[in-house]
Amino acid sequence: MGGRPILVLPESTQRLRGRDAQQTNIDAARIISQAIRTTLGPRGRDKMLVSGMGDVTITNDGVTILDEMEVEHPAAKIMVEIAKTQEDEVGDGTTTAVALSGALLEEAGDLLDKGIHASIIALGYKEAAEKAQEILNEIAIDVSRDDEETLEHIVQTAMSGKGAEVRGEELSHTCIKAVNQIAEEKDGKLVADIDHIKVEKKTGKSSADSQLIDGIIIDKGRxxxxxxKQVEKAKIALLxxxxxxxxxxxxxxxxxxxxxxxxxxxxxxxxxxxxxxxxxxxxxxxxxxxxxxxxxxxxxxxxxxxxxxxxxxxxxxxxxxxxxxxxxxxxxxxxxxxxxxxSADLVEERKIAGDEMLFVEGCESPKAVSVLVRGGTEHVVDEVERAVHDGLSVISVALEDGKFVPGGGAPEIEVAKGIRDYAGSVGGREALAINAFADAIEIVPRTLAENAGLDPVDILVELRAAHGEKGGKKKGLNVISGEIEDTAKAGIVEPLRVKTQAVSSAADAAEMILRIDDVIAASELEEETGAGPEM
Missing domain, CATH: 3.50.7.10 (GroEL)
Incomplete structure (x- = not known):
């Protein structure tokens, strides 16, 4: 064309290609991951989020932080989606999922610098994620709805690091009773849909005064x-x-x-x-x-x-x-x-924190219940409500799957060990990506140690040595004592689905971001209607 440039896109269009696009996306994901990582574990710190209107939220809940943050970069938005997916599917483990995705992309950046193609890294990550799921299922331990002690430990582990852990015992009992009440047998499987549990929050008193109502609370008066104001032996018409x-x-x-x-x-x-x-x-x-x-x-x-x-x-x-x-x-x-x-034994209007509320309680074998959450200030109530939501979520998935794993980084170290052995059998460049996945998944125990003020290198060395010994699969870091011990016996346990979903979400997101080699500013994208092309 006589040396004249051909303008396909407008001159002002922003475009990143090749390695620049990959590195920018990796950096954005890493920044999000590092911002969230410090909230992980019982010694995790809180974030103060201040909106443009001056509203303040204080929390260490991963999905809440990401949801409230104003995120602009497209790769960072994918990290927010990981947290939301984890929250929707499991209700806990959002920080773990985001931290793992960030670590996978950071490891991928090093491999890209060594000349390993992004497609090979993505393939290696996919194989490693599948192997990780197998290992997690192998080390899982059975739990039933009658095993209240284990269920209580699962709730307390989920609530650790939040303000609610001070009242962890009372709240964990409340969560277990609520989920057990609404759980139903369907086709031989236990189904516990926490949408049937209404969580109502009101300021006043302390979190210890939170209570389970065998019925429903309505935030309205007569x-x-x-x-x-009060009706006993109520016969209720629902219109x-x-x-x-x-x-x-x-x-x-x-x-x-x-x-x-x-x-x-x-x-x-x-x-x-x-x-x-x-x-x-x-x-x-x-x-x-x-x-x-x-x-x-x-x-x-x-x-x-x-x-x-x-x-x-x-x-x-x-x-x-x-x-x-x-x-x-x-x-x-x-x-x-x-x-x-x-029918209900009692329907009563009560004034709670200055507002009239209707309590429909004393229902016979109710399949929907309410939890009234209390706390000294609005910020405390919000954080206790998030803790209760996490508690209800982990109990429901633990009962539905009937499986849990030791906590404290034990499953991650065991998965990393198994994946490294697997990489040896694969060979080639894919093995480098599989080994990188093993290094990345150790971000969980490493972060737990960092947040507790311990030396992460020493902790990782001790954990790897413990898992190399016979019967060491359950060895993890007890953040409170700073010791390596059998976390299943210590009551530091998590539902299996929290880990499997975190690995799955993080690997999928990392693969998606790695396959991007061009970032182009686009015009308004049309929404997909699902309709086929016109003939």
Missing amino acids: VHPGMP NTALEVRETETSAEVEITSPDQLKAFLDEEEGMLREIVDHLKDIGANVILCQKGIGDIAQHFLAKENTLAVRRVKKSDMRKLARATGGRVSSNYEDLSADDLG
Whole structure:
């Protein structure tokens, strides 16, 4: 073309290619990883996150930190996605997943500098991750829902390093009871969906005053002051239709020419609502929980019948109420019968931290429960709530899988040992990548040691030596004592799925980032609709 440059992209387009693109992505992921690593373990430190509005969050929860951070770099955003995936799948281990991904990319950077192709590194990482999953499953130990001591240790390990660990024993009992209550047998497998556990937080008192409610807490009060504050032996009607005269679907005008006609019109409206209230009374309902509105006239009639009513209950709470009380959510009050009513020993309005809340408790064998989290300040309550969420999550996955592994870096050292042996059988350049994976996974015990003020090199040497001995598979670092010991006996244990998911997420993310050799600024990307191309 006569030596003239061909402009395919706009002149101002930012573009990084080849090694520059790879190094930039690796650096961004490493920075995120290093920022999060210091929160790992019982001796991990907290981060103070300050928003542009001046709101402050103090936490050492990995996913919360990443979620609140303003991250711009695309590779860094992938690290945030790792944390969210780990949180969604397991509910714990987010820091481990992000730290491992950062370490894998750092090791990959060294291999790229030595001339190893990114595709070979990615392939080696994939094989190493599969081998790591095998080793983790081999060293896993069985646990049942009756083994409360082990379950308690699993919760306390998950909560360690958070402010809630001071009250760890009380909160761990609460988490175990809550998950055991909602766990169900399905097709011979135990399913524990923690969405059926409502966590409600209120400032005041201390975290030791947090409690499990055999039922549901609704963050609302009665609709009318003339209604009873407390109903014993409650029969509960769950409605997702409004208790008020609804507007017609089409616009219409009613011409009223005399006071008698107006009175007749109002009497008809009143009569319709009276009929609804009478029907609810006839089937035995003395508590009405309504997802939509309750009109003033209906409130008046319900109060006269000594019936407690709450309006605008959340849809998610209605589902939980149905599971807890055994009732059925109805869209038509006329179809509601006595068999559709839920039951509870007590429905009571209480003032908690200055707000009225409705407690529906004493349900017989509820399949949905609530945990009321308390704490001295808003920041404490938020951190205790995050700790309770982690506790509930780890118990649910431990019960569903029936497996746990020793903590304190023991599984990572055992995996690294097994992967190094495996690398010897593979050979070639792939073996370099597999060995790099083994070095990277040791980031967990190394970071635990660093955060505890111990020498990471000495700790790694001791751990490797311990795992080389017979029966040393369970040897890990007890961060509190600073000693290498059998962490399964010491009660430092984690669910198997926390580790397998962390390895899987970190390896997938590292492979994805390594395969990128060009970073180009793009115009607005169209959202995928799932539709095929037009013919």
